Amino acid sequence: MTGDAMNPLLEVRDLYVRFGAKEVVRSVTFSIAAGEKLALVGESGSGKTITALSLLRLAGEAKISGQAMLRGRDLLSLSEREMRGIRGGEIAMVFQEPMTALNPLMTIGQQIAEILELKKALTPAQSAQAAIELLAKTGIPEPERRANSFPHQLSGGQRQRAMIAMALASEPALLLADEPTTALDVTLRGQILDLLSELQRKGNAGEGMAVLLITHDLNLVRRFADRVAVMEQGELVEQGSVAEVFRAPQHAYTQRLIASQPRRDVLEADPPAGADPVVQAKDLRVVYPTPLPGIRGWFKKGEFVAVQGATLQLLPGRTLGVVGESGSGKSTLAQAILGLLPYGGELAVAGQGWQQPATRNTPANQRLRRQVQVVFQDPFSSLSPRLTVEEIVGEGLKVHEPALDMAARRVRVEAALAEVGLSEAQFPGLLARYPHEFSGGQRQRLAVARALIVQPRVLVLDEPTSALDVTIQQQVLGLLQRLQRDKGLSYLLITHDVDVIRAMAHEVLVMKDGALLESGPVHQVLDAPQHPYTQRLVAAASVPELTGAD
């Protein structure tokens, strides 16, 4: 809290970053005191990552102007040689995706030792030992063994710990952490954040280490930071202590950001008794063939059980949330229900099972496909970049109502687009546009329109908002809620985000490693979780009470 009063460690004044004629960062001014935790918050494209990178002058071809004083030296006017001393020395960085930030051909130990040899002039033997100590400090079990592991042999959380160990190797005064937990599962996020907090407190040589956390996740900010700086479209619109900013945000954008927690706005009334479930599964089992090693693999295939004993029921007009970490089998479950994978056990969509093999487009399966449609996570890979909006949205009609002529199809396409809030008035020539012209949220609307045009009863939503910014996420969830109310759609909502489940779902399933751990009404599961894993999941997603002081 006293950061400004003390002599700041890093003081950034009037930072401008330009790519060609485009200004991506405008007049950004902030400071970090030694041992302080500052969070830089903003949505994608707000310029927060490029701000951090330009402090290290790693922003590629960007033109940077302004001042960034680190202990009296201006980072932006140092020679490239001096800069190399600073990078990985006084300022270290932790990246979002440890898998791509670590060299896949070197062991973790070697990568940490390399820095120690460079920055602290240790002998190879000393640095190998020090690398193990650093790994132990970040809480990796069996650090001696792990030091000899390659990045792909570690789990995601361990990789991120190894990245942090690397960053700490040079005992930096300032750690830049760029979305350090975004690529991790929810339950790991808290752990990594706690680790960062702990290391920050211990710091080096008695003085705490300053951390600049770059994130879009407001929950992380509340848990971690002392102060917060909010960026919007390249400008710093507000900064202050976390408690103050969250209690009384001044700038309109900050207010919108803070108010963008998913809101629950669904029909709570129980469906009429005796309503037939639109999706019903009993002991559903999905396996993937895996290659066996050696000569056995020539004749036989092993199997990997992705989903085991899944029993679920989805009633009309309701939402069944499936929550779990990556690799828990939730997306596989969705694909089985969509009839895209062979499965064992019982499954009925609208009272009918898929005719095996489900991947074949027999007439019976085609009728079922109309009933259940899907919206995927990544709005960029879910629309073919070489088809126009009309072709993308109209595709379902071509398959299921081939009798429609061009004009009739166009009317239906326009209606479907209007339903998801896209209109010709907003986008002149909407039907002839290509997906690259739309933002993530708009693309997701297009994906919803493509699914809705065949008038399905069930929509499988596979992480529909996790690739979107928080304010956009709220809009898309709002759209889905409205469509459910208006059309009585049933949703199978797959997500790792407990907040989204809380806002959308009526019933919840918790999955881990292909198995169902817990299921029940949303309030029961989230408010009084029974299984220890569910408890961890819910705890990791909960927002700490604001105490005002650290």
Added chain:
Amino acid sequence: MSSLTKPPVSASPASLSPSRRAWLRFKRNRLGYWSLLIFCALVLVSLCAELVSNDRPLIVRYEGQTYFPMLKDYPEKTFGGDFETPADYLDPFIRERITGGGNWALYTLNPYGPNTLNYFAKAPNPSAPTRDNWLGTDDRGRDLLAQLIYGFRVSVLFALALTVTGVLLGVITGAIQGFFGGKTDLAFQRFIEIWGSMPELYLLIIFSAVFAPSISLLLILLSLFGWMGLSDYVRAEFLRNRQLDYVKAARALGVGNAQIIWRHILPNSLTPVVTFLPFRMSAAILALTSLDFLGLGVPPGTPSLGELLSQGKNSIDAWWISLSTFGVLVVTLLLLTFMGDALRDALDPRKADK
């Protein structure tokens, strides 16, 4: 809810398709764009080679009557000669008859065909460039410029045909492997390994000994071996694209395999194919030239750049033969390479359009 979504202001109401944008990027590359224009112009000229370089005049006006020697053979007697044989318009006597007095004749720019032997040449064969033969003649007395024009045409048409068959075969096989994967892919990959290890050159030699050499035989043989490199790229693109969400979404809609391949995966898998087109063209031209040089290529009598190069090698003093043939080859290959570079940049997803 939608009050927050501001409509983006777009410069033009009409949206540009990805291929159209790539074309605009290509056009911005001056070198590549001009190479394309020049290359197309050269191909067009060579396609009308008969109107540019021919031993017969385009039109003859002789004693009040109009003749079209290109379309019809006229005996020499028509123009006051002594024989029933077709007129030789390079004969100074005939020339004088049809251009003297009130008669006139419109000759082509270069008055020689690819196989015209000038029996009335003033210099011995091979002759250095003269007023009559701008680039000189080869060792049989044929005009070099005419040979180059016709040889260029044969090379380019052959390369186009070879590229088209190679691309078709490569895309089809690559698509089958990549889309179906699994056992199909495994079997096809082994087949390619076996097929690819066949000694192509020996096969060509054997076949040229067994069959009468012809351009179509050459085309078939080279096509049989020319598709494998491309098929690997297309296979990799298909393997990547078939598991993208838009393909899954199409499956969930019940779109059939053929439609998924044709509408969804294929258009998004063609980038390496298009990028390689100019390079494949230049490789095909080079292949034909080197086979001709070795004497395994087109049948004798067909104008060919490789055959000219081999003549240049045999009569090394006749510098005009090797130098001008070399020049034509260099210009052709350079133009294709510039086009290829520009195309590669235009299709590079990392380069944003400004």
